[in-house]
Amino acid sequence: MxxxxxxxxxxxxxxxxxxxxxxxxxxxxxxxxxxxxxxxxIFGERLQKVNTIQSTTRDFSTHEYKIDGTKILITDSPGYGEVGYDEQYSRQVVTEAETAHAVTLVLKADEKGYERDRRIIGSTSKDPDFSLEKPLLIALNQIDKMKPSREWNPPYEWEAPPRDDDSEKVRNIKEKVALVKDQFKTVIGRRETIVIPTMSDEEEGRIFGVDKFKLKLLQILPETSRYRFARSAKLAEKASKEVLEQLDKEADKIITAAATAAGTAVFTNPVPVSDFLILVPIQIGMVIKLGAIYGETIDKKSAIEIVTTLGAGVATRVIFQTVVSWLPVIKNALGPPVASAATYGIGKAAKKYFKGQGVPTEEELKAEVEGEFNRRRDKRGA
Ligand SMILES: Nc1nc2c(ncn2[C@@H]2O[C@H](COP(=O)(O)OP(=O)(O)OP(=O)(O)O)[C@@H](O)[C@H]2O)c(=O)[nH]1
Ligand SMILES: [Mg+2]
Incomplete structure (x- = not known):
């Protein structure tokens, strides 16, 4: 290199x-x-509290945590306090929400009504200063206490439509999720409400739904803080098969977006093959994001290491020359489909690597790159 x-x-x-x-x-x-x-x-035992910052509002406080070098800021709500104070409380929620990247609400599954929560969410939602872009992510927690409360036999497949052979517990969870969605829909206005049943007691082996809650949190966080969250929350760790499949989909979205961006970057001016370095920022960004999805932290040193490990698969002059020689295009200029296909190949290689499945063979890589090249070319021709 x-x-x-x-x-x-x-x-x-x-x-x-x-x-x-x-x-x-x-x-x-x-x-x-x-x-x-x-x-x-969500974060496991690695989470270390380092500081409590007084929030801008009276009642709330923001806790600063560190996890493997990443800082996480959690603003905790105090109990709702005296009745009659809800309007003022809601104003504080609005103020805190302005700087928050995600807003979550925790409810106890075995309660009813949630009058207080709904009143507060209702008036924050009506506040013109409250950002409408952030969906409200609700953890319907302590799901183990739902009837029959003595039964605890996860996984509970609560996302499928109701079926006749659902166990009593599953039926109750499904009904409760639908009910809570309804209860908050009426107060929340245009924003989306996502309800995830969870069991978060740290008692070994009893955690449930937290993997899905983390996935949803990842999806609602803005691009700028999403990957720090992903790295520190280790989404792939202890995740169910279903959540792992969703993570693979997130990875594919990242690869496709980078491949498109690479094509766009060389769209107006096909660049000389020797200038492929203009794609490095896009490809490195992609590799960092993919690493985060599978729980890897990538600094400058490890980026170079990974790029070297992936060998044939990565943004070196060699791969570009190889890619270009595979593809039936003018050999001395890097056009959009080549840039996209090469980026796609690098992404697929990185994904495989981060999933702990090694690096693809040259043949596998060639098939990915050629396939993507043909898809891109056909789309442009169409
Ligand atoms: N059964 C059950 N108990 C839980 C669950 N999650 C938390 N708990 C228990 O509920 C109690 C309160 O949990 P906390 O996490 O301290 O609740 P909190 O909302 O942070 O409470 P405050 O900080 O006082 O507002 C603890 O005894 C937990 O062990 C759950 O999913 N199921
Ligand atoms: Mg607490």
Whole structure:
């Protein structure tokens, strides 16, 4: 690898890091519903509290945590306090939500009504300063307490439509999820409500739904803090097969978006093959994001290492020359389909690597790259 490439990779990693923000999550919910337990279940024992920052509002406080070098900011809601104080409380929620990247609400599954929560969410939603873009992510926690409460036999498949042979527990969970969605839909206005049943008591082996809650959190976080969250929450760890499949889909979205961006980058001017370095920032960004999805932290040193490990699969002059020689195009210029296909190939190689499945063979890689090249070319021709 030449010094020029090494330098380009370092710069690209640096730029990506500069654009990232520490994830800031607002956790609402009454006293004792399990907010702290849920936060612990999300990040695991590695979460270390380093500081408490006084929030801008009177009652809320923001806790600063560190996990493997990443800072996570959690703003905790105090119990709802005296009755009659809800309007003021809601104003504080609005203020806290302004800086939050995601707003979550924890409810206890074995309660009814949620009058207080609904009143507060209702008036925050009506507030013109409240951002309409953020969906409300609800953890319907302590799902183990739903009837029959003595039964605990997960996994409970609560997402499928109701079936005649659902167990009593599954039926109750399905009904409750639908009910809560309804109860909050009426107060929340245009925003989306996502309800995920969870069990967040740290008692070994009893956690449920937290993997899905993490996935949803990833999806609602803005691009700028999503990957720091992903790395520290280790989404793939202890995830169900279903959540792992969803993560693969997230990875594919990242690869496709980068492949498109690479095509766009060379669209107006096909660039000389020797100038493929213009694609390094896009490809490095893609590799960092893919790493995050599968729980890997990538700094400047490891980016170079990964790029070297992936060998044939990565943004070196060699792969570009190889790719270009495979493809039936003008050999001295890098057109959009070539840029896209090469980026796609790198993405597929990186995904495989991060999933712990090694690196693809040259044949596998060639098939991916050619397939993508043909898809892109056909689309452009169409
Ligand atoms: N059965 C059951 N108990 C839970 C669950 N999640 C939390 N708990 C228990 O509920 C109690 C309260 O949990 P916390 O996480 O402290 O609740 P909190 O919302 O942070 O409470 P405050 O900080 O006081 O507002 C603890 O005893 C937890 O062990 C759950 O999913 N199921
Ligand atoms: Mg707490």
């Amino acid at each position: 030449t010094e020029k490439i090494r330098q380009a990779i370092k710069e690209a990693v640096g730029r990506f890091e500069d654009e990232e923000e520490d994830p800031r999550i607002l956790v609402l919910g009454a006293t004792g519903v399990g907010k702290s337990s849920l936060v612990n279940a």
